[in-house]
Amino acid sequence: MQPRSRLAHSRPSEATGKSMGTRQFDPYFSHWADIAARRVLDAHPDTDPIVVAAGITPSGVVHIGNFREVMTVDLVARALRDQGVPVRFIYSWDDFDVFRKVPADAPQKKMLEENLRRSVADVPDPYGRTDSYASHHIERFEASLVPLGIEPEFIRQSRRYRAGHYAHGIRRALEKADLIRSVLDQYRKEPLPGDWLPLAGFCGACGRDEVDFSWDGEWSVTLSCRDCGETTAVDLREGGDVKLPWRIDWPMRWAFEGVCFEPGGKDHSSAGGSFDTAKQIVGPVYGGVAPEYVAYDFxxxxxxxxxxxxxxxxxxxxxxxxxxxxxxxxxxxxxxxxxxxxxxxxxxxxxxxxxxxxxxxxxxxxxxxxxxxxxxxxxxxxxxxxxxSVVPKRIEAGDRPTRVPSFRPLSMILQIHDGDVERALAHYESRGEVETPAERERFRVRARCVWNWILDFAPEEFRYRIRSTPSPKPLEGEARAVLERLVGILEENPEITESELISHLKTLCDDTDLTPRDFYPFAYDLLIARPKGPKLSTLLTTMGAERALPLLRAGLG
RNA sequence: GGGCGCGUAGCUCAAUUGGCAGAGCAAGUGGCUCUUAACCACUAGGUUCGGGGUUCGAUUCCCCGCGCGCUCACCA
Known part of the structure; x- marks a missing residue:
């Protein structure tokens, strides 16, 4: 059976991959994202476009753990597109969620505390830059996805609910409240009350979520605030501060968007977890099917x-x-x-x-x-x-990777150049190790990362700086004699290459009681005020005689 | 209590939908007269947690047990 004809660049193995019930190994489908993509296509052979979804509550800083959700979806989306399948990648910001807890590090704690129990979309931005607490975290996270080439269609659920988009979804849940309740009660310790309604929302007056609901059996929901006593009527068709609780909201949106793939954190993934109940709800209540699912760990x-x-x-x-x-x-x-x-x-x-x-x-x-x-x-x-790859690409026979220096040597060269990326780049260019524009760009990206790591995380023994003022302590005895030789070598040939210098260093201590191992600490101390350092020949030739000689001469008094 | 995952070399992990158990690091040997967890070459290292089963063949699939971790039983 040929399920679809949309394989833009069909592969030979597509034609021959299935024979006698066994599938040949196809490197193109070897990755877990490819396998998930294939599962999605098997489950949705006639869907166009395939909808893949991620979603997060911006109830605080959106962190690297949350990122795994987006990254997982992006990889599957990429795998699907690589098979020529049109993909719609939606990213749902669940910003109609309750602000439950003030983060320990947040500014304006008092203001935030006063806004507890409101929607995170309505809490002011404590940093004063955006229109809400939610927007602050949303904007920062969305911006951080750009360099990674991840470009989903972002959806703010607070706006969707308030605009009445989900009127039918909410009404359907209300009509099927008993069914939903029985699904949820399978796993609850305390059964839901008999008059329970699948609703959540915020008071129209004070904005807090401590509200009771009533429903007229059609489109009207009334909220009674336990906090301020206010009563608010909402017509679902017009939208308002009424939404579905998470466990119903999720399957409703699956059906609404026709989601074919969505991963979930392991907290959603166990029996009785929200994925489990959602997939029992999506069919009977919404006539939809659960998306293909991948549980991801932390x-x-x-x-x-x-x-x-x-x-x-x-x-x-x-x-x-x-x-x-x-x-x-x-x-x-x-x-x-x-x-x-x-x-x-x-x-x-x-x-x-x-x-x-x-x-x-x-x-x-x-x-x-x-x-x-x-x-x-x-x-x-x-x-x-x-x-x-940030930009989707295939690696074909004959392709060459963009050259880029290794991390460790680069960290050394950068430090010799005081973290100046352009000077370090010039050093690599002079050696012909960086040549093309692509290599230069790649170099800059890596060099910035290396330098950030040196500044923020490198252990002390990994870091050094070239002395800005010469050492005040001259050497004595044989160390001084050896130093004189070294200074002489550099004075005689300031443009000396590293390999030439190495041959000199080998004989540097001849006719003395010192070995190179004994002498090097003195040299390092003069140059970088430490007993050890980068390979001396590299250090001297990279920093250059012009810069090294004044520091070394200080050892001669 | 339910569910999920894990258990492979000293350590961190692979093993392509069952086909010769492999990498990196650590260790050992040799080399480079020495350099930030240096580099190069080589060597060694395993009852794949235990016990059954299916199979020509099991790290892989099934069952039982042991140990570890996470998660749901509130909210999202």
Whole structure:
């Protein structure tokens, strides 16, 4: 059966992949996002476009854990599009949610406390920049997605509800209240009361959510505020401060948008969790089907030296991560982990290892297949790298990756240049290691990340600065004699290359009782005020004789 | 109490829908007269938690047990 003819660039394996009931290994479908995409297509063979959805409550700083939801959907959306399928990616901001708790680090705590129990869309922005508390967090998060190439269609649920978009959905829930109640009661410790209505909302006068509801059996809902005593009538068709509780809201919106794929955090995913009840509600109440589902695990944090994020309490945002990780790497970190596995985002020395792992993966991805057993691994890595690209792309035979320096040497070169990205770039260009415009751009992105890491997270032994004023302490004895030789070498040949310098360094201590190991600490102390440092030959040639000589001569008194 | 996930080399994890159990780091050996968790080459390292089952073949699938973690039983 040929389910659809929309394979824009159909692959040979599409034609031959199924035979005798077994499916050949197809590297293009090796990734979990590809497998999820295929599941979606199997379940929705005639849907066009395929709707994929993510959603978050902006009840506080939107952090890197929340990001996993968006990233998961983006990867599946990418996988679907790579099969030539039109995709609509909607991102639902559940900003019609109750403001329950003032974050520990928020400004204007008193103002915020006075706004508890109101909708986060109605609480003022304590930072005074946007029209609401919700908008503040929403705007920051949306902006942080741009460098990652994630461009969903954002939907503010507060506006949808208030505009009456969901009138039929709410009415349908009211009509089926008994059914919904019985679904929910299966898992509740305390059954819902017999007169329970599937409604939530905010008082029209004070804006708080401590309201009782009544329904006239048609389009009119009345809210009675337990707080201020006010009574508000809402015509569902016109919209107002009435919404469905989360467990009903979710399936209603599945049906409304025709969602084909939506992941959920593990808190939604267990038996009796909101996905479980939602999928029991969506059919009988809304005549819809539950989307294909992926449960994702949490993201943990590691190695925070206390300097991340304006917000305390270990909240790390996407923007925080992008200070240290290149956009492709951040995508890669999520793309290379299965969604149902928990992992850590690290800011300590793991960062170096991750950069090395990533560079290795890129190198492997661009290696041509050679028919050996390693091809499988290459293909999987290649697909993961493709999905990690900010701009969608295929890696074809003969493609070359954009060159970029390794993290560790770059961190050294940057420090020698006091964090000046352009001077460090000039250094790499002079060695022919950065040449094209693409390489220059790539270099700048990585260099900024490296420098941010040095500033915020590198352990002390990793950091150094070249002395701005020469050491006041001259050397004595043989150390001084060796230093004189070194100064002589640099004076004689200020443009000395690193390899030339190495051959000199090997004989530097000849005819003395010192070994290089004994002498180097003196040199490092003169240059960077520390007993150890980057490989001396690299340090001297990179900083240049012009800069090194005054510091070294200080050791001669 | 229900559900989900995990358990593989000293550590962190892979293993492509069942087909020779692999990487990185750590360790050991050799090399580079020495450099930030240096680099290169090589070596070693495993009863895949335990016990059954299905299969020509199980890390993978099924059942039982043990251990660990998370989650729902309030709200979202």
């Amino acid at each position: 993201v943990r944090l590691k190695g925070l030296g206390g300097k991340i994020s304006s917000s305390s309490g270990g909240v790390v945002t996407v923007a925080d991560c992008l200070r240290v990780y290149e956009p492709e790497m951040l995508r890669w970190i999520f793309a290379s982990q299965r969604p149902n596995s928990e992992f850590q985002i690290s800011f300590d020395l793991d960062v170096i290892k991750l950069y090395e792992d990533y560079d290795r993966a890129v190198a492997l991805a661009y290696q041509p297949d050679d028919g050996s057993r390693k091809d499988k691994k290459r293909q999987i890595v290649r697909r993961t790298i493709e999905l990690s």
